[in-house]
Amino acid sequence: METMTERVAVVTGAGSGIGKALAVAFANEGAKVVLADVEEEALEAARLEVAALGVPALAVKTDVTNSDSVAALCAMTLETFGGVNILCNNAGVGGGGLVKNLQLVDWKWVIDVSLWGVIHGLHHFLPHLIEAEESHVMSTASVAGLMAVPGLAPYNAAKFGVVAVMETLHHEMARDAELDVGVSVLCPGVVKTNIATAQRNRPTHLQRERAKPVSESARAPDEARLRNAAIAAALEKGMAPSDVASQVVDAMYQRRFWVLSHPELLAEVEHRNQQLANLENPTLISSFTD
Numbered sequence: 001m002e003t004m005t006e007r008v009a010v011v012t013g014a015g016s017g018i019g020k021a022l023a024v025a026f027a028n029e030g031a032k033v034v035l036a037d038v039e040e041e042a043l044e045a046a047r048l049e050v051a052a053l054g055v056p057a058l059a060v061k062t063d064v065t066n067s068d069s070v071a072a073l074c075a076m077t078l079e080t081f082g083g084v085n086i087l088c089n090n091a092g093v094g095g096g097g098l099v100k101n102l103q104l105v106d107w108k109w110v111i112d113v114s115l116w117g118v119i120h121g122l123h124h125f126l127p128h129l130i131e132a133e134e135s136h137v138m139s140t141a142s143v144a145g146l147m148a149v150p151g152l153a154p155y156n157a158a159k160f161g162v163v164a165v166m167e168t169l170h171h172e173m174a175r176d177a178e179l180d181v182g183v184s185v186l187c188p189g190v191v192k193t194n195i196a197t198a199q200r201n202r203p204t205h206l207q208r209e210r211a212k213p214v215s216e217s218a219r220a221p222d223e224a225r226l227r228n229a230a231i232a233a234a235l236e237k238g239m240a241p242s243d244v245a246s247q248v249v250d251a252m253y254q255r256r257f258w259v260l261s262h263p264e265l266l267a268e269v270e271h272r273n274q275q276l277a278n279l280e281n282p283t284l285i286s287s288f289t290d
C-alpha cells in the first residue's frame, strides 16, 4: 500500500488493546477509521481518542460472531465513506483449560469470536476490498496459531485456523493477476492488553455450567484460576499494543504477509517444524503454564 491518507480502515475489536492501537495508528497515517466492537462504552471512548487525532472516525457496535452484524458494519462503512481499503479482523477472545475439563461452550465461544469473526469479516468485506483501488486485509492470529500451547486448545484451534485461512487467501491473491489485495497475518506473543478479562464479553448462553462435584471436574475452576492469574501476570509485562500496531502498518506498506511481533518465539516453531520433518513426536522447548 502506497499511502493510507484518506483511505478507509475498518478495525474489529477496536475498543481495547491491539485493536484500539491499530485504529490510532491508522488515524496517525491520515486514514478515515471505522471502529467496531461489541463493548459499546469502550468503543465510544476509543472513537473519541481517534477523532481527536483529526480524522473522521465512525463507531459501529458489532458482534463479529454474528454474520448479520458484520454485514451491517460493512454496509455502514460503505454508506458513510463510500468504500473500504483496509480491514483488520482483530477481535478475539482467549479462554483456556485442559481439554479434559473443557465444556462445549468453551470451544464454541472462543472459536465463534476468534475464527468465525475472521470468516465473517472476509465474507462481507472481501468483494469491496477487491473493488478498491488499493487495499489490504490483516487478521490477528497469535503465536498460538503456529505452536500448540498447552491449556489453550480452543484458542490454538481458532488461531491455527486464522493462519490457514489467511495463508490460503495470500496464495489465491498471488495466483490471480486480477486480484490485488494485500494480505497479512499478525501472530503476536504476549502484548499488554485486556485479553485476560476477555470473559467480560462472554454471552450468557455460552457461560460454563457449574462444575459437578466429582474429583476431575471439581479441580477445573482452580486450574482455570491459576492459569488466568499466570496469564494476567505475563500480560502485565507484555509488549505495548502501539508497538504491535506500528509493525502492522509497516507490513501493509511493505506488503509483508507475516507480522511476528516476537520473532524470538520462532525457535519454538522451527523446533516443531523440524520434529515434523523427522516424524518425531512433538515436544516443546518453552515452559508454558499448564
Ligand SMILES: NC(=O)c1ccc[n+]([C@@H]2O[C@H](COP(=O)([O-])OP(=O)(O)OC[C@H]3O[C@@H](n4cnc5c(N)ncnc54)[C@H](O)[C@@H]3O)[C@@H](O)[C@H]2O)c1
Pocket: 012, 013, 014, 015, 016, 017, 018, 019, 036, 037, 038, 039, 042, 062, 063, 064, 065, 090, 091, 092, 093, 094, 113, 114, 140, 141, 142, 143, 187, 188, 189, 190, 191, 192, 193, 194, 195, 196, 197, 198, 201, 235, 238
Ligand atoms: N494480548 C496478547 O498477548 C495477544 C497475543 C496474541 C494474540 N492476541 C490477539 O489479539 C487480538 C486482540 O486482543 P487484545 O489482546 O487486544 O485483547 P482485548 O481484550 O484488549 O481486546 C479485544 C477486543 O475484542 C472485543 N471483542 C470481544 N468479543 C467480541 C465480539 N464478539 N465482537 C466484536 N468485538 C469483540 C473486546 O470487546 C475487546 O475490545 C485478539 O484476536 C487476540 O487473540 C493477543
